[in-house]
Amino acid sequence: MPKVIYIDANGGEFEAEVPVGQNLMEGAVDNMIDGIxxxxxxxxxxxxxxxxxxxxxxxxxxxASEREEDMLDMAVDPQDNSRLSCQIEMTEExxxxxxxxxxxxx
Ligand code: FES
Numbered sequence: 626m627p628k629v630i631y632i633d634a635n636g637g638e639f640e641a642e643v644p645v646g647q648n649l650m651e652g653a654v655d656n657m658i659d660g661i662x663x664x665x666x667x668x669x670x671x672x673x674x675x676x677x678x679x680x681x682x683x684x685x686x687x688x689a690s691e692r693e694e695d696m697l698d699m700a701v702d703p704q705d706n707s708r709l710s711c712q713i714e715m716t717e718e719x720x721x722x723x724x725x726x727x728x729x730x731x
Contacts, residue, residue: 627720631658631676634728643715649724650674650711660726667711669693672700674710676724683708685718701729 626642629652633639643652653661653674665671669692678686683706689697690712697707710724 627715627717627722629653629715629719630721630723631660632723632725633660634726634731645715645717647715648711649676649713649715649722650709652715653710660730661710662730663711665711669696669709669712672696672709673730675700675703675727675730676708676710676713677704677706677727678708678713679723679725680706682719682722682724685722686713700727702727 626644629641629643629649631639631653639658641652641656650661650663654663662673664673693709693712697703
């Protein structure tokens with residue numbers, strides 16, 4: 626099963642297996658990884674699943690939808706590489722993807 630590496634604001638690394646088809650927010654919640662709450666259940670209305678995606682992985686993701694961009698504008702400390710992890714669906718190609726969790730979610 627493909628893996629995701631979640632890194633918190635202090636550099637703590639947490640590795641989780643996330644099934645293909647599940648999104649990275651669900652993968653974090655199912656594995657009890659602090660820092661990603663997913664309060665809205667993935668319907669893009671909370672931004673508690675905000676992550677920063679390193680460039681080498683960002684290029685492998687489909688672009689954010691307009692609605693995701695709008696929600697990210699309301700997130701705390703958005704950056705150019707911000708994404709909502711509930712909108713990143715796991716694929717075999719994303720095996721080993723790294724996402725960083727913002728300090729505001731620490
Ligand atoms: Fe609420 Fe992603 S879980 S926006």
